[in-house]
Amino acid sequence: MRRILAVLLENEPGALSRIIGLFAQRNYNISSLTVAPTEDNTLSRLTMTTEGDDQKIEQITKQLNKLIEVVKVVDLTDTDHVEREIMLIKVRAEGVAREEVKRTADVFRGQIIDVTANAYTVQVTGPKAKLDAFIRAIGKTTVLEVVRSGATGLSRGDKILTV
Amino acid sequence: MTEMLSGGEMLIRALQDEGVDVVFGYPGGAALHIYDAMFRQQKVEHMLVRHEQAATHMADGYARATGRAGVVLVTSGPGATNAITGIATAYMDSIPMVVISGQVQSSLIGTDAFQETDMVGVSRPVVKHSFIVRRAEEIPEIVKKAFYIANTGRPGPVVIDVPKDTVDPADAFPYSYPETVRMRSYTPSQRGHSGQIRKAVTALLVAKRPVIYAGGGVIQGEASEQLTQIARRLNFPVTNTLMGLGAFPAPDRQFLGMLGMHGTYEANMAMHNADCIFALGARFDDRVTNNPEKFSPDATIVHLDVDPASISKIIAADVPIVSPVGPALDMMIETLDKELEKAPEVLDAAAHSQWWTRIDEWRAEGGLDHHMALDSVRRIRPQQVIQSLYAVTGGEAFVTSDVGQHQMFAAQYYHFNKPRRWINSGGLGTMGFGLPSAMGVQVAHRDAVVACVTGEGSFMMNMQEMSTCKQYGLPIKVINLNNSALGMVKQWQDMQYGGRHSSSTYADSLPDFVALAESFGHVGIRISEPSDLPDAMQEVFSAANRNRLVFLDVVVDPNEHVYPMAIKGGAMNDMILSRTDDAKRIGEEEGAR
Numbered sequence: 001m002r003r004i005l006a007v008l009l010e011n012e013p014g015a016l017s018r019i020i021g022l023f024a025q026r027n028y029n030i031s032s033l034t035v036a037p038t039e040d041n042t043l044s045r046l047t048m049t050t051e052g053d054d055q056k057i058e059q060i061t062k063q064l065n066k067l068i069e070v071v072k073v074v075d076l077t078d079t080d081h082v083e084r085e086i087m088l089i090k091v092r093a094e095g096v097a098r099e100e101v102k103r104t105a106d107v108f109r110g111q112i113i114d115v116t117a118n119a120y121t122v123q124v125t126g127p128k129a130k131l132d133a134f135i136r137a138i139g140k141t142t143v144l145e146v147v148r149s150g151a152t153g154l155s156r157g158d159k160i161l162t163v
Numbered sequence: 164m165t166e167m168l169s170g171g172e173m174l175i176r177a178l179q180d181e182g183v184d185v186v187f188g189y190p191g192g193a194a195l196h197i198y199d200a201m202f203r204q205q206k207v208e209h210m211l212v213r214h215e216q217a218a219t220h221m222a223d224g225y226a227r228a229t230g231r232a233g234v235v236l237v238t239s240g241p242g243a244t245n246a247i248t249g250i251a252t253a254y255m256d257s258i259p260m261v262v263i264s265g266q267v268q269s270s271l272i273g274t275d276a277f278q279e280t281d282m283v284g285v286s287r288p289v290v291k292h293s294f295i296v297r298r299a300e301e302i303p304e305i306v307k308k309a310f311y312i313a314n315t316g317r318p319g320p321v322v323i324d325v326p327k328d329t330v331d332p333a334d335a336f337p338y339s340y341p342e343t344v345r346m347r348s349y350t351p352s353q354r355g356h357s358g359q360i361r362k363a364v365t366a367l368l369v370a371k372r373p374v375i376y377a378g379g380g381v382i383q384g385e386a387s388e389q390l391t392q393i394a395r396r397l398n399f400p401v402t403n404t405l406m407g408l409g410a411f412p413a414p415d416r417q418f419l420g421m422l423g424m425h426g427t428y429e430a431n432m433a434m435h436n437a438d439c440i441f442a443l444g445a446r447f448d449d450r451v452t453n454n455p456e457k458f459s460p461d462a463t464i465v466h467l468d469v470d471p472a473s474i475s476k477i478i479a480a481d482v483p484i485v486s487p488v489g490p491a492l493d494m495m496i497e498t499l500d501k502e503l504e505k506a507p508e509v510l511d512a513a514a515h516s517q518w519w520t521r522i523d524e525w526r527a528e529g530g531l532d533h534h535m536a537l538d539s540v541r542r543i544r545p546q547q548v549i550q551s552l553y554a555v556t557g558g559e560a561f562v563t564s565d566v567g568q569h570q571m572f573a574a575q576y577y578h579f580n581k582p583r584r585w586i587n588s589g590g591l592g593t594m595g596f597g598l599p600s601a602m603g604v605q606v607a608h609r610d611a612v613v614a615c616v617t618g619e620g621s622f623m624m625n626m627q628e629m630s631t632c633k634q635y636g637l638p639i640k641v642i643n644l645n646n647s648a649l650g651m652v653k654q655w656q657d658m659q660y661g662g663r664h665s666s667s668t669y670a671d672s673l674p675d676f677v678a679l680a681e682s683f684g685h686v687g688i689r690i691s692e693p694s695d696l697p698d699a700m701q702e703v704f705s706a707a708n709r710n711r712l713v714f715l716d717v718v719v720d721p722n723e724h725v726y727p728m729a730i731k732g733g734a735m736n737d738m739i740l741s742r743t744d745d746a747k748r749i750g751e752e753e754g755a756r
């Protein structure tokens with residue numbers, strides 16, 4: 001099962017490498033990972049998605065918590081949460097396809113952020129499934145290049161993750 | 164007025180302020196500023212080893228014998244990488260240690276400079292935490308944090324990597340050592356949850372076939388007394404892991420011996436047939452559980468450990484308690500006493516007495532023979548050497564071991580009745596650990612009797628340290644169970660590879676150990692006749708040899724196997740008890756084919 005974890009981490013050199021090292025060492029997989037400092041400069045916030053059953057996720061959470069620089073770990077999967085990913089996708093846009101790409105982008109509330117005679121670069125945001133659906137809709141043959149940020153997320157409502 | 168100190172001086176002063184009395188190490192270019200600061204003071208003694216691995220094992224032995232973090236100082240590059248095996252050994256057994264490694268100067272980091280190794284990177288998977296000093300001013304706080312992290316929670320090794328420019332004697336900084344540390348991201352558990360404690364006590368009270376399974380956490384957590392108390396209150400049987408030996412007094416009637424792969428018949432049978440297992444300071448290692456799928460089918464598991472990640476990692480716990488073992492046991496004993504006062508009849512005495520009858524039957528049927536008679540026809544059996552060692556030292560020695568058959572014989576036949584007396588590499592199984600760890604123990608307890616039970620294979624992995632023993636007058640008693648083979652490897656080959664001894668023997672190329680010991684300035688004795696064993700053992704521990712390192716080379720029966728042995732993939736009650744038992748098993752397997 002796919003899981004999404006949020007981690008607060010001391011913003012110190014080497015801290016991220018411990019997280020990556022832990023996953024490699026214990027044979028856990030990382031499907032996606034995003035990290036950046038938060039409004040508090042001393043903290044980084046990391047969102048990662050991984051695969052595993054309840055027991056595995058419990059171990060991953062506990063092992064993450066054992067890392068000295070990890071301040072907090074929450075499994076967002078089963079709580080009410082918002083998840084967003086950003087994708088920039090460069091697609092072939094020639095002739096009739098040009099109009100088609102534009103229409104599909106509109107349907108997905110994507111924005112065309114760069115234009116050449118032969119290509120559009122579209123920015124799409126949303127949960128992973130929506131971005132996957134966009135790629136399917138646009139048709140594999142027109143896709144030239146894709147970059148995705150990996151999921152980020154937080155709990156809905158008043159619940160917050162702080163130190 | 165605040166003192167002005169260089170980075171190197173601050174480092175050594177911080178060690179003093181931390182109460183460190185001895186550092187084990189080996190110098191080199193990147194560590195020379197630190198070594199010079201070390202030279203210019205007297206409070207912290209430095210002991211020079213002959214190989215950095217030995218420095219880490221010495222620090223480890225010191226820590227296991229005292230409970231205080233052992234300290235290591237090495238240089239960058241090869242010095243640092245040589246220390247890795249010892250760091251990993253300490254990590255696997257949760258031993259507090261602080262390793263200071265020199266590093267090339269900051270401006271050279273990342274340039275493949277001479278003797279540059281990314282020590283923080285190389286050691287990352289085998290440390291509890293690590294630091295690299297970026298500015299000299301950070302040194303006091305980093306040292307404080309390093310010891311705090313190493314010693315608290317589930318203990319472990321911490322590395323401090325020190326670039327040479329941060330300890331430059333030309334610079335000076337105001338020095339003060341922090342009195343406390345606070346880290347928002349590190350808050351080890353102090354005491355268990357009272358609701359869980361109550362649940363645990365209830366589970367113990369209703370148990371009809373209980374077993375207490377206690378590991379190294381009881382020793383690390385200084386909770387042997389509480390363990391003994393609670394076991395006695397309840398009259399429950401106790402088994403110890405390889406790491407937990409000594410946590411409960413071995414000569415006690417309630418003690419079933421060690422459990423696991425080479426555990427006793429009665430301990431493993433009791434575990435398998437239990438209806439309640441109280442695991443404390445133990446982690447259901449694969450060498451204990453055998454096949455987890457078949458583990459103790461009927462047992463309610465109460466699991467107490469300081470490390471939440473150890474709980475329900477291998478075997479799901481019914482009642483988990485995250486706490487240092489001692490405080491949780493105190494709370495449990497208090498609750499238990501109240502319950503028993505209210506209603507002593509909750510304990511099912513009849514069921515317990517039946518349970519003890521079964522256990523005694525197992526003991527009689529498959530227990531170890533602790534009184535093997537020496538006979539002149541057979542060669543010396545390795546077990547007899549341990550029995551002799553036990554008799555001569557009155558069970559009072561610190562015993563370290565290496566890894567192999569000799570280690571298992573020592574664990575099975577020396578009856579440890581106090582914590583911190585049995586010192587071995589359980590988790591990593593590091594050959595070469597025995598001699599240097601014994602040296603660390605001897606440094607911590609100068610007047611104690613320290614024996615190192617080793618095998619000739621393991622001994623040769625760190626035998627250069629006999630020179631260090633000479634330099635510092637460390638009168639270790641080395642008991643070498645010489646079977647002219649990598650015995651444990653050979654045993655597996657006998658049992659699982661049709662007796663094909665692939666690279667496990669070297670009989671014709673072994674050194675003359677007596678001459679070897681003598682060449683280092685020590686005493687060497689060699690025996691091969693059973694009748695010589697008692698006197699030779701006496702001589703090793705005689706007053707005349709009180710201050711000498713004695714190497715006793717005992718030529719033992721090379722064909723001996725360690726039994727019982729767990730049957731691979733089986734449950735805990737699947738054991739081979741003897742060579743005849745094994746021959747029968749092999750016969751059946753071949754018949755079936």
Ligand SMILES: Cc1ncc(C[n+]2csc(CCOP(=O)(O)OP(=O)(O)O)c2C)c(N)n1
Nearest residue numbers: 567568569592594618619620621649650651
């Ligand atoms: C550093 C290291 N290398 C390899 C092993 C694998 N190993 C385990 S026991 C053993 C044989 C040990 O031989 P010896 O020290 O003579 O002890 P014996 O089993 O003969 O008593 C070996 C090679 C190990 N545990 N550690």
Ligand SMILES: [Mg+2]
Nearest residue numbers: 618619648650
């Ligand atoms: Mg051997």
